[in-house]
Amino acid sequence: MKILILGGTREAREIADIASGERGFEIVSSLAGRVREPVLPIGAVRVGGFGGAEGLRKWLGDNGIDVVIDATHPFAGGITANAAQAAAAAGLPVLHVRRPGWSEQAGDRWIGVPNLAAAAETVAGLGERVFLTIGRQGVAAFAGSQQWFLIRAIDPPEDAVPARHELLLARGPFSVADETALLTDRRIDVLVTKDSGGALTEAKLAAARALALPVVMIERPPLPAGAVQVETIAAAWDWLRQQA
Template identity: 80%
Template structure:
């Protein structure tokens, strides 16, 4: 069964690895191409956009795709919506893989907001030294702030940047010791992050809790209405096998 895995996440790579080793599956993984040196999955890989819903629908049809697994980042709302619409137009089964979001614990001080614009507004009065850990996209939403920002990303952001900032280019995961040291040395007063979920990047939240640093937590965009969702690679693999 020829399957398109929309990837870029650990879950997508793990699923591609499992399915590629199983007889009866022909896997193509797709990456958006926003990271210069992505970690590639096993098997066939395409990099770049499809050109919206119409472009994706055409690509799925021309390449004989029989099932679609959307295992993109929880904040990749555009491609998720396009995948649901294109698959529906062709009558293809589609599954959305989303790891569970983070849960606030005792000692946390989280301010939940719906989007980047709301996150920028929420910073008023919280502190003047901000750790911005949202990736390179969306940094422009904070460009008008007078605060100082530590901006951590894999690749440099494009577009407007806050006037006062330090850019830290690094690829995680980072240990609790590293995150605690970073927050302490940079004298961070507020953290801004997305509710990506997962244990690999949770150390920054533990460090913030320990140091009493408030966290502006950006909520995930909603999945398309009626979307079928699972939270683990095993559940995704079970679904994919059931489609044969």
């Protein structure tokens, strides 16, 4: 059975690792190519887009794919929609793997917003110094803001950025102690982040909680209607074996 795994997430890499060690499974992992030095999974890897849902449908047929696993970032809405549409057109099963989102805890001051535009509007009234941890692609939504921004990303933003900012290039995991020191040193008033889930970057939430800082939390986009979703590697592996 030939499997296309979409995504450069930890979940995608772990599924590729497990399936590559099992007889009867052939794995191809696909990365978007947006990170300059990605952590690569085991097995065959392709990098780059497919040309929309129709391009992906054609690629699936041309490459003899039997099953599609969408283990992309929870905010990669475009490829998720394309995967669902292309798999349906090709008559292939598709599974969406999404790690659980973060849960608000006692002492948190979260403000949920549906998208980047709403985050930029909301943050305007919450303080002068903003810690922006949304990756490089959404930074342009804040380009017109008058506040000062600490922008943390793996690679530099390619689009417009706020006039007053500091760019911090770093890849998680981050410790609570380091995040607390960063927030204190930069005199941060408010944190802006996406509900990505996972442990690699969760420490910033604990640090914000300890410092009683508000957190503008961008909510995840919904999955396509009728999508089959699991939250764990074990559940994904159970589903995959059922397709064999």
